[in-house]
Amino acid sequence: MKLDRFIRVALGLLIFVVFLVAIGGLLFFTQTALNVWDRLAEGPAVLRYVYTGAMLALFAAAVYLVWRLLVRRPVRAVEPPSADRLTRSEIEDRLRHADAVGVDVAEAQAELRELAERQESGAVHLCFFGEVSTGKSSLIKALVPEAEVRIDVAGGSTVDVRHYRWRDDRGTEIRLADVPGTGGHDAGLDEMALEEARRAEVVLYVCEGDLNRAEASSIARLLELDKPLILVMNKSDRYTHEEQAALMQRLLERLDTLGGDVRRDRIVAVSAGGVADIVERRPDGSETVVRRRRPADIGVLVVAINRLLEFGAEPIDVRRNRAVFRLAAEKLAEAEEQYRAQRSEQIVRNATRRAVIGALAAVSPGTDILIQGYVGTTMTRELCKLYGAAPRDLDIEEFLNLSQSRVGNALPLTLAVAGNGLKAFPGIGTVAGGLVHAVAYGLIFDALGRSLMLTLSKHGELMPDQAAQEFEEGIGERLEAGVRRVAKMALAEKAKGR
Template identity: 40%
Template sequence: MSRRLRLLFTALAMAALLWLLFAAAERALALTQRFLTLPPWLQWTLGGLLLIFAAMGLSVMWWLLRPRRRRRPMPVPDRGSLEQRIGQLREHGADTGALAAELGELDRRRLSARVYVALFGEISTGKSSLIRALAPHAQLASDVRGGTTREVGHYDGVLHDGRNLVLADVPGSRESGGEARETLAREEALRAHAVIYLCAGDLTRGQADELRWLADFGKPLLLVLNKADQWNAVERDQLLGQLRRQSRGIASAVLAISAGGSERYQRLLADGSTESVERQRKPAIEPLLQALARLTAPGAEGLENLREHAVLAGLHQRTGTLEAQTRAEEAQRIVRKYARRAIVGALAAVAPGSDLVIQGVLATGLVRALAELYGVKVSDVQIEDFVLQARLTLRTGSSIVLAVAGNALKAFPGLGTLGGGVLHAFAYALIFDSMGRALAASLAERHTLDQDDAGARLKELLADAGSGRLRQLASLTMEAVRERDGME
């Protein structure tokens, strides 16, 4: 288009814009004059409605145009507090070897000053083939089955600019029965300075969840579409566009490659027969090499803070899981101890009603011990209220408790013929076991003494006639009876 035509079109556009502005101004003035002639009450009504619609419009515009928030890595405690928690777990007899080894590996990789890059993704997306393309001298096992990689392997690779890096080939995710290997893959991804997430098509829901999980830990990430040679240019561009939308704010770059690898096909021979032939496809990974060079340009020292943050965040979660398991095991020991004391108290009661006094003291001790275990501060009034509520629950459900206890004792030869004292003692064992389990579960989940929640759990457990649990309580009752008979 010539310069004169461009000037002409510009002048026409400016004239049309001015005409529209003048028309809008004239229309606004006419509406204003009509508005001023309306009764005051109608002016206020219409004015309020206009303000409401204007506010709604501005809100919609802000929602559409607002800047997207970057995903922030999850907060983690400092290393000192984490080591203190691990030490406390060790003192309580928990197996903290894996946690301590993780801290040691964190230090070892920092001192090595080498850049680690993990290849992450579902099975059969070509991770091993990509390792072979990035590190041609690596010796890798490969077969036609999915999930070839069974453990983490490290291989030395070199970028175009001569920088060395360590490539971590991790087991593929979403493999049936491969939960342990998937855990290995996730832990190695957190240890790496950067992650290459490999896919072979549009992201599934599981893959999208894995990407968000990596983003939550602040991992520098490349989303790589492998086997790109199986689509034409239009299909490949559409697929890349979809992947960019799915990974917006997560991946540093989205690109397509072909990692090569082997392929099998049937070749027709001159005599009319066929033979199976395997050939190697030539890799085309230049876009990945360029993106990887940009991503790792800060080097190990520049990427170390993000890597350490991710490792400590993962350790924070693993330590929390171990803490919960350790508390749950200790809670079981506390509940069993008080259930046994309740059995002994019921068997030793010498006067009518004396067992109620004993059990009331034990119930208070049980609540206090479990609250202390879970770090929940409770007052004497709260404990009394909970014990009172539990008594009311037991009073209304006494028939259920006795029925469950009676049926359980009949299932164990010798116990059912020992008389009402044993039935009474077993019922108390069931009561304290149910109360302790209900309270422990409520404290672990709510982090406070929620009487309603614990009471609801107590009702469910009292009516639970699970054979395994009742067998344990029957054995506990039998031990107490034998000890009593031995003392006599």
């Protein structure tokens, strides 16, 4: 009680002194300012202007510095350079840069190499794309009868990408790409087919009637890639002339709704023929199954291809290049993503280890876990750099402060989880307090790092509030997930230290 009164009196005195100093300061400041002003008023006008200008400039500089320090800059929108306008040199630059950092750029590079080879060969690539069993391989066989093409009644007969040579009426060298049908059981095959379609100048989308939902969305995707498209309705031998005409009209309307500017002469109805198993009855009454080739009727398709290539392959070549640059950029982005995942894992593991070692070395590991220290700052800075975020020191400090204030609540739980986790290791006997603290300390860094990884990958920027909140919300789950790993680490470090 006595102490309380003493503090009040001391505070009262302090306030009084502060006010006295403030009044004195104000008087002194006013007097000086008026003095200076009087002298300036007597002097030449130029001096007055220069002086006022200098004062204003100093004031503006002070305001700017305070603003830089206190006000958070608006989040830099991480705008990926428009993939549509990517040029070869841009993508090559990106690859070089990523390669230097340690990203595995092999797949993206392979795309550019393949493109260079295709450009050198001068051949135009046409890709037959469509759902399984629509007759893509049969169409290629009809165009190149001598080709060894696998055709089967059972869907999913083509399981890789193959190229077949063909020439159009003007002798342009054409490579026909046969790819796996989409919509089968293997999503990997769909991906393989789509990639080949992206590498080709022209896609021939093969269907066998009206489009189902999957076909419509595939076509929409291909149109988005800016691919010249020929829509081939195969197996037209199964329809009457009237049915065929109605189907063609329907396909035209469907394409319109998909936003494709596909001309009427780029929708064709053909019959690749394919093979049919026909049951033949012998004179003696026995039956045998004979495989026969149905007659092919693909004239309109040949005309459509010739027309499309009429003006030379030049403009479609440019569009194809763009599509391949995009494909390469996507592959690079995937590789970068993978690199970031591995590297951030390493960063968090190192920070966790350092935290554990620090706690083990501490004479009396306290409960005041200082995540704002060196380990926390280094980890935050390294993770931010990895995700291309450039936070101010103030943001890092704020994030660590906010997280630190949340650690208090989670500490009892963390210690309990750490203690339990250690018990799972046989032969360590009674778990010493120091070891439990070391594991708890490591676990907190592990959870902190992982929540930071998550928010950085989501926002591309360090947002202290969100990141600290993510840390708080996810800590329970992350402690459980990391305890075995961290306990093992702590035991190994302890054994080393012995």
